[in-house]
Amino acid sequence: MQSSLIPERPLIISPTLAATIGLEEAVLLHVLSELMAHRPGIERKGLTWLLLEQQALLDALPFWAWIDIRRVQKNLQDLGLILVEARAGQEDGWYIAINQRPADDATPLAPAEPTPVTSAKVAMVAAGKTTEAGRGTAGYIAPDWQPGDEWLSLCRQHGVPDAFALERVPGFVMYWRDRAQSRFSWGNAFYKHVLREWRQEQTRRGAAELETTMSANWQPSQDAIDILCNAGINETFVEDAVPEFVLYWRERGAQNGTWNTRFIEHIRRQWARYKASVVNDGVPRPISENWQPSAEVFDVLRLAEIDEDFARNKVPEFVLYWRDTGQPQASWNTRFLQFIKYSWARRLDAGAATGLTHARDKQSAERGGQSLEATFRRFTDRSWAE
Structure with a gap:
């Protein structure tokens, strides 16, 4: 009596075959052999070819998704155990053959076909009859x-x-x-x-x-130059740095496949050093007519809780004073910071002094009023006559 838990013919997989080529590959190979045994095929090139469509494979393997079937099929193709040909004019139909032929069949395949494995030993392993050692x-x-x-x-x-x-x-x-x-x-x-x-x-x-060695006539690509120019680096500076870069790497004999990338990194480092040396070289210079404090100056002022608008309004006065004196300074940013802090402190002191003067005047007025009232009472006192 057939069990209701097994409503159809079960798959019987050889353990030796599964251990040899993989469990999933053994399942698919067994299912293909069953389909070829119960469906008419085409004899060609010494092999039996069976036409299978996508839905037929999905019906035969309902426990796998289509992507899994294609993956396992590809594994069997890589092992040389099956051959697959696409059906002309159809996207979901393939001719599939198990790549196993009799040992005395020496029919050659067309050059475009994958070279089949005709060894009798591999055929026996694929059939589950033996292992490499022949013991199972x-x-x-x-x-x-x-x-x-x-x-x-x-x-x-x-x-x-x-x-x-x-x-x-x-x-x-x-x-x-x-x-x-x-x-x-x-x-x-x-x-x-x-x-x-x-x-x-x-x-x-x-x-x-x-990877190539640095050649004597190496030049950076136009893309590399465009990247550097877009980053604000002077093109003349880039061109002047090429001979030094080439000489440095030629003396080391190093090989690299990304010389343009390395050149971009080198120029960016050199440009940063150049800019820093120009700004902070320590040489005193007169202030320029259009001088403006750097962004770092206002960052410092914000930390000191000094109003930024107050500082910006003081720039023309600062520039005018130092242009009239004509004195050079090594760091105008530092001098401007000192000027703003001094001006801000004076502003606060002036406000406080104004408030104090006003308070004193008020107090004096109050005292004056009280003194005048006391003097008036004293001169108009007639109590002595009573």
Whole structure:
């Protein structure tokens, strides 16, 4: 009697196959084999090709989203276990074939197709019949372990040279022997390890190809000059700094792929030092006709609780006085701060003195009034005559 909890035919997955190529990959491979067994296919190039649409795959794999199906399908393609061709004129239909043929079938594929893995050993592993060791059980990696030709062939499909892959064998073996972990397929682990190393090597090579030594006739790009000019840096200053920059890096023989970026950073530092040296060189100079205090001056005045409008109104008087005297000063900002603080203090003192004078006058008036009243009473007193 069939259980109501299992209303349809269950999926039976080989544990050895799942350990070899991955559980999700084994599920998809098994489902594809079931579909090919119950649906008519097309015999071509020694393989059976089945036309599958997106909805057919979603119906066969209801526990996965479409993005998951495509991801696992891509993994099987990378392993060389399935071949996929797009159907002409259709965006949701594909011809899919399991890349396994009889050992005596030597029918070549077209050059545009991915190179199939025809090794009998890989075919047996994909079918779940054996592991690399031929025992169907997991095992530790051997001290003299070497990848089989089928795994090197898979690496070659991704453009990985055999020499590059074989150079990684000693480190791979040492790493897994130190970890003392067992696996069903050391070849599959090595294949993934080599692909990861190859991608990292390609990234390093790409960066290294961009790096160049400083040439004697190097010039910054126009984009770099525009960036510096937009930052308020004088273009003549930028041009004058190029020979020094080139000489500095040529003597060091360093390589870099971003000379323009480094030049921009160098010019910004030099410009900041130049501006600071011009403003704070300590050389006394006469005040200019259009001199104005810097923003830092007003920041200091605000901290001292001195009204900013009061300070700005004093600028013309300050400039006029010092232009008439013609005396040079090393720092006009400092001199202006002293002048404003002195003027502000005098303003406060004047206000206080005015208030005090007014109070004294009032008090004197009050005292005067009382004295006059007392004198009047004294002169008009007639009590002695009573």
